[in-house]
Every structure is written in structure tokens, then in C-alpha cells.
Amino acid sequence: MMKQTFLAAGLAASLALAGALPANSQEPYKIGVSAGLTGYAATVDRAWRDGVELAAAALNAKGGVMGRKIQVVVEDNRSEPQEAVTVYRKMLSSDKVDVFVSGCVSAGNFAAAGLLQRAKVPMMLCSILPTQAEHLVWAFSTLPPAGFEVDKRLEYLKEKTQIRKIAVLHDPTPYANLQKSVAERNAAKFGLEVVSVDQYKQDDADLSVQISKARSAGAGAILKIGLGGTTLTAAKNIKQLGADMLLLTSLEDLAVFGPVAEVLGDKFFFVASPSQVYEALPEGALKAGIKSFLDPWREKFKDRDPNWASRGWDGVMLTAAAIEKAKSFEGEKVRAAYEELSGFQGTTGIYNFRPDLHQGITENPFVLATIEGGKVKVVQ
């Protein structure tokens, strides 16, 4: 029994201590990625990570940045804030990461923002920015402002339809809540009235109550804000209820939209990023910018949706541009150089950062699209 006791204790102690050993510092410039590779953000953050790794490989093929190769360190934060703090801490103290190009788990990035501020390490994010002023100094985002996705849909309804009453259906995530607020605020500017606002949960299997309420209130269109399978649920519920309504959804993986279009046909529209409608874009700087990413992306991942990965690509390219502008790898100097990046052509649009503007996309890059005969068609 004693032998068993000591064996178990020894196993526990050795496993426990081995996990906390620090890694040696490395020569390459290290980009840390805290991403929700499992959990609710997995689809988006896995694509983001792939975009970051693809960009690092492309830069390394050209010799790296200012003579240093780039090494990407990825850790799974399980889409949980506590886990995000742990992995940020690991990458800071054990992996000695120089900069972060992290995924879309907003709460995780917020929770770790104080750590990065104290360590003077900048972060380029997929998510919205932290709200604390002192944390904001070190955080930058590739995410277009929440209003852009909303405005594109409102613009279409105003210009191309007779609908003047709309409903908003959103999930409880921070980005969806921001979009909901924008819709409520901006609808009047487009001559529209929001007659119903309802929230759902990402795992809801039925939205007919919310849709019935919207129809009763006289809404002719539903602005759905949020990711995942609920878009198909909403489409099925609209059809089952026989509601004569348009469904306009937010940015999402194109793979989700095929089945939705089969249900709703020409009553379904979605916001698309430029990389998702690459073939329909006119020749120009944006198309050339997307091509530099899309060629290696398609070579490696075939027809997988490029949207989230393209912003991960942008995150790395912005970082490389900041290093070259700063002529330094030092965190404080790279941070300052981010703030001076202006007119940077990315795959999502043109980034114009300023000291008072850390969300670089300032012009609406989105289009409104639908699916006709299995093909994506831009309508606005």
C-alpha cells in the first residue's frame, strides 16, 4: 500500500512540476496567438490561426522581417477568459513572445489586457477592443467597426425595398450587442423603424417565438446578428410560419449560407467581406491585396471560407509593417508604429490607425450578397 501511495504521489508531483517548466528564449521573432481552438469560438479562431500561420510562412519564405524569421506560438484558450489569462501568461513568461496576434474571444483578450500592458507587449486582435483606457493603449484590432455590417443592410433595405419596419434578432455576445445598439441608433437615418428587438442563445433550437413577435409588430425584414447554426434555424422558422419577411444576416462562414439559401431562396441576404466575393470585385489595390493571401490560401485549404483567416493574415502583415516602420522589434516602438500605420492595404480593406483610433478599418469594406443557383452574387 505504501509503495502505491508513494507511486501516486510521485506521479502527481512530477507531472505537476513538469508542466510549469519555462522554455528557453528563441532567436526568431515570436508571435503569440491566444485562440479559442475549442469551445464556442473554434470555427472562427481556427481559421484565424491558419491565416496567421500562412502569413508567417509567406514572410519567412522571403527571409522574414528585418532579417529575423517569424515563429508563431499558438495556445488554445478554450474560449474561456480564465484559460486565456493562463495561456497569455505562458506565452509571455515561458515562450517569451514579442507580440500577440490573437483571436476573437473578446472576454479572454479583455481579461489578459492588463498583463500585456504591464509587460509592454502590444496585441493585434480579431476581437473588439478592451474598454479600459490604459489597456486600450496596447491593443489594436483588425475588426471593422460594428456599424459597418449593420449599415450595409440598412442601406440595402432603404434603397432596394419598400420595407420600412424591421426587427433585430441577436445573440448575447459583445460584438452582437454592439451591432444591435448601432441598428437601434442608425435605423432612423435610413428611414427605417426598429419594431422588435429580441435576443437568442447560440444553442437555441427554435426561434419561432421571436420571429412571430417580429411579424406581429409589422416587421418586413429581420436583421439577424450572430454566428452559427441559428441562421438556418431562423430561416426554417420563417418558412414554417409562412412569414413574408426578408432575412439579412451578419458576416459568417459561407458554408453556413448554402442550406439557408435553399430554405429561403431570394429572401435571404448576407453581409460578405471582400475576400468572400473576390471574383466579383473590380480590379484594383483591394483585389491585388486579397490575391496575395488567397493564392496560398486556396493552394493549401482549397475552397475553405477565407474571411476570418484573411484578417489573421492582415494581423501579421500589419505587425511586419509596424516593425519595418519602427526599425525595431521592441514592444514599445512596435506599438507606437502601429499607431502610425495609415493607408495600409489589407485583405479586408484599408487600415488607417491613429493614436486615438486603434480599430484600423475606417471605410466600410462589406458588401451585401445573396446566393443564386449556388453562386454568390453581390447585390449592394
Added chain:
Amino acid sequence: MTILPSTTSPDRRPFGLVGLLPWLFAAVVVGYAMVVGGYAATVVSFALIYAVFVTGLNLFMGFAAQVSFGQNAFAAIGGYLSAVLTASHGWPPLPAMLLGIAAAVLVAAIVGFPTLRLKGHYLAMGTLAIGLITYEITVEWQSVTQGYMGISGIPPIGIGPYEVTSDRGQLILLSLVVAACAFAAARIRRSRFGRALSAVAGSEEAATALGIEVARYKLLAFLLSAGFAALAGSLFVHVVGFVSPEVFGLHMVIVTFTMLYVGGIGTVAGPLVGALIVSLLPETFRAFKDYQDLAYGAVLIVLLIYAPRGLASLFSPRGRS
């Protein structure tokens, strides 16, 4: 004539040096984290916070043999109240923490009084509902909790101008809190109250026949457990500086149950050992990437096969007998 160990009295047999091994293990891990700092300190800090929570859970589930899947609710009440009062209303951390604990205990009294009339699976379901309801409130009551946006800018623990911000400072503080909680648990176990809980754990009917007010003792254990949970919730928000609903979700219930059973339910050292092991194991296997959970699960199974009553029970006289 042989006198068998009583089910209502704590075991008073000397446990010698072997009994100190769980504490030695904990001291080595905490000491290592203190020397190394950084990542190791963060992981061990979270483990110590969980140890406070699990010590409370152990009072209710280990000492009184009741079931609660809803202790995360009290951690959320303590954590959120502390966060809102300090970040939004400028309160100093200590009074905010105390109020958070008091509020959690009050809520535990209000919901515990009717809920604890339930037994077995019904009690489990009732307490699970408490946790789920609280989670929904933290998501939906956005004017106070900020929903999934969470609350940032929560100050670290401190008194006046003295704030505990360094890794090592936080580790020392958390170690002291855990030591105080473990000491309290040990004292409770050997007290009249602890013996009454032990009797309730053995048989509620027999305890009633002995004159023990079963409902009152169950409620008291529930309140104490809620107080520990609220303390852990408050410590979490002040150590991390941020709180959002996911922190106190169902994940917390699963992790803390695992800690309790791996460490040793009903033992004093079990919650601390379980919290350290269950927090450190996933980090040990982080290099396995996609196979991390597989390796973690396999080791948990091995540990529970060879130590079915928990690791700490291997070192206690009752566990070895």
C-alpha cells in the same frame, strides 16, 4: 472487546509523517511557483483560488454527504458584487469582498431553506437550477454585469495604498487564505458541528433519533460552503482584474467536482491537493496540443483507479485502513 471507529466521531489516530505528505506536496508546488514566478505562478494562483472553493464544497458534500451542483452561483454573487462595488462604485476591495460574502450567504439562506428539504437526485437538480439561474442573470442583467462584455478594471486586493499586484505577493496572500480555510475545515471537522455533520452523513434518520436537528445542520453546512465559494469568487476577480459570466459557468461545477474527487472527498487536505493536481495536469500536457484532453483524461482515470477515494485519502489513517 474491539471498539470499532465511530461513524459520528472523527478519526483521532495519529497519522505521522505520511499524513503530512499532501501538505508537503502542496508546499513544494507553491514554493516552486513562487521561485519561478510568471506562468507557473498564474497556474498555481488559480489552483489556490479553486482550493478555497473546493474546501467549502467539501464541507457540504464531504462532511455532510449532501450534493450541490450550484455552488458556482455563490462564487458568482461574491465575485460580481466585489467587481461592481470596486470597479463601478470605487469601493475598496476588502469591504466589497466582505459584502459579497455576506450577500452570498444571505442568498444561500433564502434558497437553501426550501431547497435543502430535497434529498438525493432532487437536491442535485434543485441546486443545479440555482447555478443555472445565477448564470443567466449574469448574462442578461447587462446594466450591472455588462453581460458577456464583462467588467474590467477591478483593482487588486489591498488595504489603503498597499496593493498586492506582484505574482509572488498574490501567491503568498492566496497561500495564507488557503491555509486559513484548511485550518477552519480541520477545526470544523473535529467540532461538535463537524460530528453532527458526520452523523447526518451516515444516516439522517439515525441522526434525528440522536437529537440532531438535521435540517438546521444541513443549512449551516450549505451557508458555510456558500461563504467559501463567495470568497473564492471575490479572490478570482481581484487577482485577474476582470470578470465575465463564463468564469462562473457550468465549467466551474465540473472542474471543482473533479478536484474534490481526485483530491479526496471528506478529507481536509483533499481539496488543496485536488485543486493543484487538476489545475496543473492540463498544463503538463499542453505540449500535446490536440491530444491534451486525451492525456489529461487518461491520467485522471488512472489516478481514480489507484486512488478511488482521492489522493489525500492515501495518506490518512482512515483512507489506508
